[in-house]
């Protein structure tokens with residue numbers, strides 16, 4: 055479609071102020087979450103729109119329980135004039151092609167005013183005044199840290215952790231994202247191993263095992279350890295992360311690896327099938343992102359690994375680290391680690407011993423944990439109706455790209471399929487005409503990619519000055535990607551801990567950074583959940599984000615009669631939003647394949663929506679989704695019918711006793727790190743199901 059020729063027939067009703075705040079009577083969808091307060095609500099609707107008698111809610115006793123994915127009742131509510139754009143070009147009286155607008159700004163649910171309780175976030179001081187040379191470290195190690203790695207002073211977590219580990223203690227480390235935990239275990243590990251006599255030989259095999267949840271983190275940790283080992287060339291580090299041919303990994307293991315960094319799955323694979331690994335000399339076990347590794351998806355693998363370790367070596371130093379070591383994990387460590395030293399940096403944390411000490415018993419479960427957030431992280435949330443969610447995301451990306459002269463941004467999605475779909479959609483649609491963006495500016499990272507490509511993307515995004523990385527939670531934990539300015543979450547993560555790790559990819563080591571969480575109206579209560587974890591998020595108005603469209607000339611429209619649009623007019627914003635949505639819809643409906651792809655992506659979204667844990671089900675329930683509206687955020691013009699049937703089938707199955715499949719138990723598995731027999735209490739199929747969805 056030639057952009058210049060595009061003419062939009064949009065209801066030119068007067069728009070009093072921005073996008074109509076308050077006063078409009080609203081159409082409330084049955085079965086949908088409604089804010090309880092009578093506070094003034096914002097609506098993204100045409101001002102003239104009065105709910106027709108048909109659209110008014112029936113009296114409560116007549117309310118029909120609606121199947122979340124049955125779009126029919128909603129179809130009834132759609133006035134004929136609001137028929138969703140069918141994409142066919144129509145001829146206006148002057149013979150110029152025109153496209154009927156979709157009803158993007160009509161019939162949206164109310165956007166509740168966000169009621170944010172005042173939250174005082176926990177803070178951590180990032181740097182200490184102490185230098186690495188204040189510690190009793192090998193002079194070559196100190197020189198490497200100072201000159202090669204350019205780190206004169208220790209961070210607070212390093213100042214507390216390193217001496218405890220040098221003294222031979224087991225340690226539990228909890229400090230905010232980007233505070234230098236890798237060096238906190240890496241430095242004492244290298245210091246200890248360089249002093250082993252007789253000198254360590256490659257053929258000795260592993261002296262230390264570092265477990266991390268993802269391949270990229272394995273690679274990153276390996277790089278840090280490799281730098282620290284520069285003066286001690288006889289100690290060989292190695293990484294196992296899958297993707298590489300098993301045979302060549304096996305050959306490397308046979309040659310000898312003294313510090314082995316691995317994801318649990320790949321390591322177990324070698325323990326079980328290649329039998330090329332032994333732990334007779336193992337002295338260290340380091341579990342980075344311990345809450346993640348000891349929790350969902352990994353417990354079976356970790357159990358088997360620990361059994362193998364425990365059967366071959368008894369005396370070991372154990373280190374558990376994470377920005378979100380919950381009291382549950384602390385309790386677990388209390389019973390399973392040998393008199394662990396507890397490092398917690400956060401100020402005002404009454405439930406934990408401050409600045410080191412033994413962890414106190416905590417009566418509350420992990421859900422009520424509060425964690426420190428980087429001080430210079432500016433957190434925002436926007437509530438956008440489902441129909442406008444995609445346009446809001448796209449406009450935000452375009453706006454930041456323009457305002458910040460090419461931003462470095464990470465956008466999180468809930469599944470691999472969604473990353474693939476939106477990567478293609480955004481990189482095709484946002485790069486046309488005179489858009490400032492190019493398709494190379496969009497990168498993607500998820501667990502279904504070939505390892506070679508995964509590593510390449512990881513390196514590329516690490517080294518680039520600007521770019522938009524679309525990813526799953528595979529990039530949420532531990533990755534230290536320099537100069538990321540924005541973290542965007544296209545939907546909420548399943549826990550406050552995951553939220554913290556996602557936003558923690560920016561504002562690292564005291565730097566500035568910002569985040570945006572995109573929610574739909576029925577999810578606004580999630581901000582309250584975050585507040586309960588002392589996470590303070592400020593509201594960004596969707597209207598303000600959409601006003602960035604005024605800068606996008608590639609979305610300019612010419613009206614019939616050659617009249618130019620008034621750029622200051624909110625109506626112009628709506629027009630451009632509609633042009634953008636139309637471009638998405640045109641792309642999706644350009645072929646049967648792309649339309650099918652969009653449907654599959656939508657299906658994946660609904661599936662992932664069903665995996666929210668029980669404690670969040672009151673906010674994220676698929677019954678509160680309006681399938682027709684959600685479909686718009688996939689560039690679909692209407693809710694797919696067969697999808698509705700398929701999903702209601704799966705819902706029925708769930709209600710026949712299978713709903714647990716997607717409910718993640720909050721329990722932390724009990725893993726006895728020190729003892730040969732390991733007990734795991736958490737049942738796994740549902741977690742595995744989750745892990746496979748989240749990749």
Ligand SMILES: Nc1ncnc2c1ncn2[C@@H]1O[C@H](COP(=O)(O)OP(=O)(O)OP(=O)(O)O)[C@@H](O)[C@H]1O
Pocket residue numbers: 204205206207208209212229230231232233234235236237376377531532533534558562563
């Ligand atoms: N003492 C130091 N001085 C300067 N920079 C440091 C120091 N220690 C670590 N860094 C740098 O800080 C960054 C963050 O470190 P690291 O990735 O270890 O943080 P983390 O606490 O493990 O974060 P996350 O919780 O997200 O995994 C890295 O770029 C690292 O090189």
